[in-house]
Amino acid sequence: MIRDRLLLEVNSELLNMFPRSGASVIYEYSEEVSEPEPGPSIEEVDIPPELKKALSNAGIKRLFKFQYDAFEYIKSGYHTIITAGTGTGKTEAFLLPILADIYSNPSPYPRAILTYPTKALSRDQFNRFQKYLVFGRATAGIYDGDTPPELRKRMRENPPSIVITNPDMIHIGLVRSPAIRQFIERARFLVVDELHVYEGVLGSHLKYIIDRVKARNNRGLIFIGSSATLSNPKAFAESLFGVDVAVVQGPVRRRGVAVHSLVSTGYLSRWTVAAALSAILAKKGLKHIIFVDSQQMAELVARIGKSYGSEVMVHRAGLPAEERRRIEEKLRRGEILAVAATPTLELGIDIGDLDAVVLASPPPSYTKYLQRAGRVGRRGRPGYVFTVLSDDPIDAYYERNPEKYFSQDMPPLVIEPENEEVGKIHLLARLLEEGSIKLSSLNGFWRTVYTRLLEENLAYVKGLHLYPRRKIAFKYLDECGSIRSSGPQVKIVDKVSGETLAYRELPQAVLDLYPGAIYLIQTKPFLSLGLDFEEKTAWVRPLEENITYYTKPLYTVEVGDYTVLDERVSSRGIPLSYASVELALIVEGYIVRDVFSEKAGERIWLDQPLKYSYRTKAVLVKYPTKEGWSLADHAEAFHAIEHTIISAARIVCGAGLTDMGGVSYPSGDIVIYDASPGGSGLSKLLFERFEEAERIAFEIVSRCDCEDGCPRCIYSPYCGNNNQVLSRRKAMYYLGSIIGKTITTLEKPLEKRYGKPIA
Incomplete structure (x- = not known):
């Protein structure tokens, strides 16, 4: 039952906007979090008098217990990971022992290097530090790609006590910058804030950067990590830092009230409902972010929002940094009330008080849900979190079991060290x-x-x-050499003006910028004229702004050479391999879809298919075929099983909608791969947790009441052949026949594959 007044009003307006659509608020979950456990007063803590005065002037009279625990660990020289929710005081937890050290051990060289995942967050935190530096015993400075040359020179000649930078700058600086090398050689502390950001490929980069830092600094750096709540803080931090770490656990959320809700889309698209929710919230004067996990979906939501009279700006990677900063400032000042964002605004950048967040789809993991939800309800006001559930296997799972959404386990964060x-x-x-x-x-x-x-x-x-x-x-x-892209960057150039509009990385650029594709930039539609791999350039031209359709690629995936890295037999006797594989991504055409209803229209085939090859990591599965089944029967069953296991990986591994892909063969061979070149670690986690993913896959196909396949069970919006050759019933029958049994087969994955691969 919905009790909260605002939710009742939002639900009423949704019903008025879309009568008989089925779009409505279907579940409410409220939580109230008290203050974290108190610790000692600052007078009882062994810190210099000047620092006590600075803390007192900043309004801090007493530490929380987790802050004091972190202080003691770091002061004693332990490598430390601090996990706590957004806005609970993580920054003070690691900053206080560093400042105490600086105040007690003056040095002409930097004592600490603090890294943040974005330059915007570095500047945001630098401003926050100033209240602790008022006595001049400690200084801080930002040294990154946006620091003016004259200021860099002054910092080289007279280094601050604390250098604030990012992993990208350290990566390049170790090669090109004597100043960065000197800072690292002399430092005592290295802090990596927002540690949860560094999963997957970015985490692999950070691991190697840390290895290079340790080779440069032989004084014994103390490593400190800080993050929102993690399920495996110790293991994850140690995989990045390569040292034993102590774990300090703070509160999951900041003090205050949060009202969470699940919203069903009925027969509408999730993007339509997310945009409608935004328009309703804006009309009520509520400042909010619409989170999506795809650059083009951020553009689409903002574009749909215009049709409801709502001004929604887009904040995403691939846009110029000055454009992103302009949007952040507008949101902070309240000049705009809505921003559609990829995870670029998930971090703790100060954008002022937010009243609500709208999640256009459930985030890849519950950790990310908590991070995004933690952006609202600051300074004593209730915060509202709307999660949109649409026609999707996992969304349908949570619509049937809404209470499970808010009690789910957080999957461990992982990296693939051998990328x-x-x-x-x-x-x-x-x-x-x-x-x-x-x-x-x-x-x-x-x-x-x-x-x-x-x-x-x-x-x-x-x-x-x-x-x-x-x-x-x-x-x-x-x-x-950028650590931010999982593959080479493609420059997107306006053929008419010659202007570089944005960037997109491979291999995703192949699926976004094939000839004929509609590509959105700040809600403006462009037509892709072609993609030049050699020049790494995609040419586009502007289209009329009132178009009401978009395109989706029709593609296949060919699996070439592969090397088995690990193998096992599942508890049900299914042979599994974890492997390095060569994939060829081949776009053969595209389909046109309506923006509002997502109804499929015309299919258009390319004169010359677009092909791109790369290596990544994958799980290889070998299911035995069934006696009496035809080639078509097997193809339909295994293609559906592939889709549902990828869906299940969202729960089991914390995979995003586009983090993994798959291809199946009528022979029973299934390949589920990391979309990032080289691998992200997700397929390794799926390899280890395959039985649980298989169990959820069976629940998905057995609990749906459709005829033989729909978006709530086996259909995928990213299917290469537009959800052809699929059967829910055959997948259900097949998985049901092996659940609870042990199968004996001597064949290994891909050894005797046959039939056309289906992506």
């Missing part, structure tokens, strides 16, 4: 830093990586050492 694409960048960077590396020190994974460098003419062997081809290596790092 060859990432390793190649950092081995090359090490070569440029050190001049050469002994071949005898490069074993196992690193031997594969250095072989790649030789093949691509980025390095050469002389005697017993590996050397960089410096000119080519520097050019490669400049063009392909």
Whole structure:
């Protein structure tokens, strides 16, 4: 039953906007969180008198217990991970012991390097620090790509006590900047805030950056991580830092009231309902963010919002930094009430008080849900969180079991340490830093990586050492060495004006910018004219703004060479492998869909298919075929099973909607892969938790009451053939026949595959 007054009003307006659509608020969950457990007063803490006065002036008379625990661990020299919800005082928890050290041990060199995942967050936190630095015993400065040259020079000549930067700057600075190298060599503390951001490929990059930092600093750095709530803080921090860490656990949420709700879309699209919710909230004067997990869906939601008379701006990666800052400032000042954002606004950037967040789909993990939900309800006001559930297998699962959404486990965060694409960048960077590396020190994974460098003419062997081809290596790092992209960046250029509009990374660019694709930039539609892999450029031209359709690619995936890295047999006797695989992504055409209803229209085939190949990691599965079933029967069953296991990975592994892909064969071979080149770690987690994913997949296909397949069970919006060759009933029958049984098969995945692959 819905009791909250605002939810009742929102529900009423939804029903008025879309009568008989089924769109409505279906579940309410309220929580009230008290103050964190108190700790000692600042007078009882062993810190310099000047720092006590600074804390008192900032209104801090007493520490929370978790803050004091962190203080004691860090002061004692322990590597430490602090986990607590947004706005609960994590920053003070790690900053206080660092300031105490600086006040007690004056030095002409930086004592601490604080890293944040974005430059905007660095500046936001720098402003926050000022109240603790008023006595001049400690200083702080930002040193990153946006720092003016004159200020950089002053910081090199007279370094601050605390250097605030980002992992990107350390990555490039270790190669190119004597100042960064000096800062790192002299530092005592290295802080990585918002640690939960560094999962997947970005986490693999951070791991190698940390390894390079440790090689540069031989004084014994103390590593500190800070994050929203994690299910595996110790294991995750240790996978990144490579050292044992102490864990300090704070409260999950800030003090205050939060009202969570689940909203059903009925027969409407989730994007339509999310935009409608935004319009209703804006009409009530409520400042809010609409979170989506796709750049183009952020654009689509903002575009639909215009049709409801709502001004929604877009904040996402790929837009110029100054454009993102302008939007943040407008939201902070209340000049706009709504922003459609990818996770770029998930972090703790100060955008003022938010009244609500609208999640256009459930976030990839419950950890991310808590992070996004934690953005609302500050300073004593209730915060509202609307999660939109649509025709989707996992959404349908939670619509049937709404209470499970708010009691679900948080999947562990993971990285793939042996990502060859990432390793190649950092081995090359090490070569440029050190001049050469002994071949005898490069074993196992690193031997594969250095072989790649030789093949691509980025390095050469002389005697017993590996050397960089410096000119080519520097050019490669400049063009392909970003830690932010999971693949090479494609520049999107307006063919009419010649202006560079945005960037998109491969392989996703293949699915977004094939010839004929509609691509949105700040809600403005552009037609893709083609994609040049050699020039890494996509050419587009503007379209009329009133178009009411968008496009989805029709594609297939071919699995080529593969190397098994690990293998096991599931508890049901199903052979599983974790492997490095070569994939060929082939876009053959596209389908036109209506923006509001998502109804499919015309299919258009490309004259020349667009093909892009890359390596990644994958789970390989071998299901035995059924006697008496035809090739078509098997194809329909295994394609449906592939879809539902990918859906189940969202619960089991915390995978986002586009983090994993799959391909199946009528022979019973299924490949579920990391969408990021080199691998993200999600497929490894699925390999380890496959039985649970298979169980949820069976629940999805057995609990749906459709005829033989629908968006609530086996259909996927990212299916390469537009959800053809699928059967819920056959998938249900097949999985039902193996659940609770043990199967014996001698075949290994992909060894005897046959039939056309279905993506």
